[in-house]
Amino acid sequence: MNWQPIETAPEGKSVLACNALGYVGRAILLNGKWEHIGKPTHWMPLPAAPGEKCRTCSGHGAVGNILTAEPCPDCTPAAAAPSAHVGLLAAAAHIQAKAQAHLDERGSYDPDTGAVEMSESNQEHFNTLDELAEEIRMMAEKVAPASCDKPPAGWTCSRAPGHDGPCAAAPAAPVAIKESP
Incomplete structure (x- = not known):
């Protein structure tokens, strides 16, 4: 799942949205107005519920056929940007x-x-x-990172930057979703 510019959000579909203040929550665009969030800047599709398969790829991690397969945009983490x-x-x-x-x-x-x-x-x-x-x-x-900058998106490594060998990687802490009042 990647954050996308708010201008590309679908109308009438619940999405995850965030605003400039860092609020992240479920929102929906109806008739050109956002509900449940004020002035969002970015959006992404809602993730599948725990235990539920991804709605886009049915849990396969890829979309398309054997000749045109690409990583699923909704459940495959994007490559981390270089530090x-x-x-x-x-x-x-x-x-x-x-x-x-x-x-x-x-x-x-x-x-x-x-x-x-x-x-x-x-x-x-x-x-x-x-x-x-x-x-x-x-x-x-x-600006050297305090820890390794090699692990894939969604993971953290406790080793020092530039270490030899594999990362000591663990899943990153999930982002807490705040519900709007």
Whole structure:
């Protein structure tokens, strides 16, 4: 189940909705007005009741036929978005690769000194890229997750970030659904 923009919600069908204040609950759109929730921002289909099969895929976890099967959108968890830590490290690696490409393209190796030489402006550009990559790596350390960021959506891992081997994963705590007054 994925949260979807409220503009895509079906008319006349009970759904799970949430608003900007974090309220989550059952709601229905009737004649262009939401009932049971004020100003929702996102919605998703209601999950199957405990012990009940998914209404979309009858509990199979996939929709379509053998040739067109896709994960069920209502009961297959979406892949977790990468954390800010992972994204920042990827950005730093990308900038570092650009710096290396600049060095490879514009620099020349001096076999006598073992140094790479290039014009002052090219050296300045390389240094700027290199420093930027390092600053982004330092930013990544500030937002490093307190625990592993590898487990699939809906699961948590108690191990440290970047651990070797499998995750020590357990199902994430279910979200409590508040009923509106």
